[in-house]
Amino acid sequence: MAGTASRCFRFVRMPYKNHERLPGLVSKAVAIEPLAAAEPDESPGSNGAWRAILSDNFVGTLGGTGRVVGTSAPQDLVFPLVAGTVRLDASFNRGGDTLRFEGEATEWTAKLSGSSVVLARDLTNIVVPVGDAGIELAFADGSRTLRYDVNEAAILLGNQEIVAEVSAISAPVEAVAGLQGPLAGSATVYLAEQGAVQLDGTFRIVGTSGEERVYIEEGEVTFDPSFNRGGDMIVVDGAAQDFTVHREGSSAVLRGPGIRLELPAGPDGITIRFAHDDIRILAVAENANALEIGGQVITTEARPLEFRPEAAGYDLLFEDDFTELSFSGDQAGFWETTHYWGDRTFPEEGERQIYVDSDLTAGRIDPFAIENGILSISAGPIPDDVPEYQSFDFSSGLLSSHNSFGFQYGYFEIRARVPEGEGLVPFVSLHPLDGDWPPGIDVFRAVRNPEQLQAGLFSGEGDAFIDYFPREGLSDDFHTYGIDWSEDQVTWYLDGSKVASSPTLADHDEPMFILFGLALTEAANLLDSEAFPQAFDVDYVRVYSQPPEGPFALRSEGFERIEPSDFEVRLPFEITQTYDWSYRMEEDERDLQLNGFWSRHALGNDRANFVQGSDAPFNSLDGGRGNDTLRGGEGADIFRIRAGEGNDVILDFSLEPGNHDKIDLSDFDFTHFEEVMSNTEQFGGDLVIRLSGEQALFLENVTITELDASAFIL
Known part of the structure; x- marks a missing residue:
């Protein structure tokens, strides 16, 4: 069989590591590096890294180190567990406001500091002014009122007196904490140089010429032009592929679950970090006529952010970049050139070709060629000097990994250029290791309609999912075709953009091998003879493992070692x-x-x-x-x-x-x-x-x- 025994493919074995995770924006402590506190004044950075001015009836989240300026109307604020000190101005001692804290009250401490109370948990500190009208402090176990009791001449949290010494909150619940309403009102946040803030709600952010960080869970956030100077980072709680992006003037608008961001673009770029440390740079393109995010051109039409497995925390598990071709007939070879059971054609599927290789035809037909790292699988009429296969109209090729590689769940991607023409059926599919079909997955397959490619799931229990996406222009150049296959969902991508999705069918829970090639049907006989050979060109095949959700427990804990x-x-x-x-x-x-x-x-x-x-x-x-x-x-x-x-x-x-x-x-x-x-x-x-x-x-x-x-x- 033609080919070489050297391994042009590679398995990528990643060492075990504890993946760094995107910090939880509400439920976990986030280390936001605060500035040293400035002398109190009315500048944006007074008493910390930011200063937030709220509108009436504001509902939202603020975290980090900064100062909050309220109004005479009620406010409803959540304080996430982030490192820093938030100081509330005197408007919060007038009554009617609600402050919300994570966890139960007993997890927090309180102490008196002047006419304010400092509530603390880990590295989170909230400084609350106290008046006789009282302010509601809502915890997971219920609410207590913080107030100055005129008769007792004491500051009380519920029935607990707060003194200058730090003490755990022990006051019993006074009322069931009401649920926070929908995000409402708005606020303007002025950042100091190198300031950082975590927020949830409707905000306008005013930056500086320095480098700032903004952590966002939900809400609508508009950034002023200072953020187009480079060096700033926006951190959002969500996967990049769940966001769309479009252009409005010189700004980009990102939309995701519960979030809308309006960001200015400049030549130096602004860094946006999604879940799994997926980092994309938003910037004006080099030609200054386009905006790009992570190299993806932004148009006035909202389009999904392209899926990029490495950026999304996936580890490369296997790749073949086809610098050489390794056949399984060689020592330590990889690719088979037949179907699982040795079949070389499926006439019952309307196929008119035979899948061959150089060994089968004694060198007279070789459908596989590599040039400049591109594998070409060629198809054409059976030559006259191969009389034993004249019963077939065409010869072609396929490659299968069934003896050498299979995977269960993960992201599969192939970069390829498909041929164009009636009767030409390029395909890429995944099949169970035991050779059964169904179940199986069509990454893509040409169908009778020359303007479409098919994506599909096929179940041995009779269920199926079939969808189609346009084929127009796909023969002009190389494109990436991918599927993200998990226990719950299968999603198809074309050039990183989602084109189809389906719940994972019940019997798609076993490892599968890779199969791809070029089939031909009766309709190919209508093509002009000068149209041959036709080729299915492949740049690479890659498989990635999905990111973990750790950390993980040791199963030996509490038991004797097994050696x-x-x-x-x-x-x-x-x-x-x-x-x-x-x-x-x-x-x-x-x-x-x-x-x-x-x-x-x-x-x-x-x-x-x-x-x-x-x-x-x-x-x-x-x-x-x-x-x-x-x-x-x-x-x-x-x-x-x-x-x-x-x-x-x-x-x-x-x-x-x-x-x-x-x-x-x-x-x-x-x-x-x-x-x-x-x-x-x-x-x-x-x-x-x-x-x-x-x-x-x-x-x-x-x-x-x-x-x-x-x-x-x-």
Whole structure:
């Protein structure tokens, strides 16, 4: 078979790490670096990094270090847990206002400072002026009134006297805290140089020539022109792909769930940070005629922000950039050139081509060519010197990763240029490792309508989802086609923009391999002979694992350590041989070996078994109850480990091309590969994965650096 054994593809094995997360804008403490307090005056930065002037009946959130100027009308403010000191002006001692604090009152302390009370929790400090009219302080467990009691000549929070010494709030609840109403009113926030503020509501932000930070959870926020000078950062609580952007004059308007931002654009750019540290720069383009965000041109029509997996916190798991082509027939090769069961055409699907390779045709037809890092899969009429395939109208090619790579959930992307013409059917799809179809996913497939491409989910239970997106212009240049596949949702992207989405169907919860190629139907015979060869050009194929939601608990906590010496490696003695497609061991059997191409599935019994797979392209091995020893053999094997069914040993786990195995841990409620890694311990050249307090798995001759997200079914 044509090709080279050198690995032009690469698996990207990322070391385990604790991902830095976007700070929670309400429920978690956020470190906002405050300025040193200035001498009190009426400048914007007086007493902190910002000064907020509220309108009547304002409802919203303010956090950080700054001063709030209210009115004689009622205000309703939330103070998030962020580092800093917020000082309220004297308008708040007139009564009618509500101040809201996170957590129960007992989590806060209070002390008297002059005629004000300082409420504190961790690094959050709120300075509240006190009058005899009283102000409502609302906590998670209920409200208390802070007031000056004329008769007692004391400042009281409920029935608790507040004194100069710091004391925990112990006053009982006086009333059930009312819910905050919808965001209302507006405020203008003046930032000091290098100021930072966290907010939620309707605001106008006035900056400086310095570098400022604004943290936003919800609301409508307009930024003044000082933010087009560069150096500022806007942090929003949401994924970039959930936002749209459009242009209004020289500004960009971002809209997301519960949020609208109007931002000025300048040549030096403003940094916008979304969830998962997804950073986009908003700036005037170099030609000064366009606005761009993260390189995406902003138009007057609202369009979604392009999805970028690296920016969204996804880790690159696998890529092939086709500097060379590695076939599975070579030593350590990767790509197969047939369907799973060896099929080279599907006439029942209307196909008129045969999928070939150079080996099959003794070099007379080779549909695969690489030039400048571009793989071309060519199709054309069968030449006269290949008489054995004259029953087919055309030859073409496909590539499959079924023996070498599969993944369960994540982001898949291919950058490609599709051919144009009736009867030409470029396709990219995902198929289960066991060769069944359905279920399956069409990343895209050309359909009879030449103006459309099809996206689809197909279920073995009869359900299906099919949608279409325009094909116009896609043959002129390269475009990226992607799917984000999760346990709950599948979303299709074209050049980073969402074009379709569907809930994940019930049987799309297993690992799948990659299949892509160029099919031809009867309609291709109507094309002029000079239109051939036709090519499906591919720049790269990439797979990313989704970001974790950690941190993760240690499953060994409170239990004794499990070491390699605690495992029993069973040697085969009483071997039952089978050629059956699926075999369940009888109660009196101890050891089992699958044999031949068609023997695929093994299930042990309640004893300690030795289970050996065959050299078929795929085996599924389940030892059942007992402390079992499993050996997969060649091919892409799945080792199924069940909760409460013993401490098993795997002797030959591999992620090598042609022998890419997986461990099914779906019975143990792991949420992410990194959670598995946080419960994995290296012992010399072997691994122990802690599955629960009493159960673990032993991998012989495997190091932790060899593992990646494609190794597990979770």
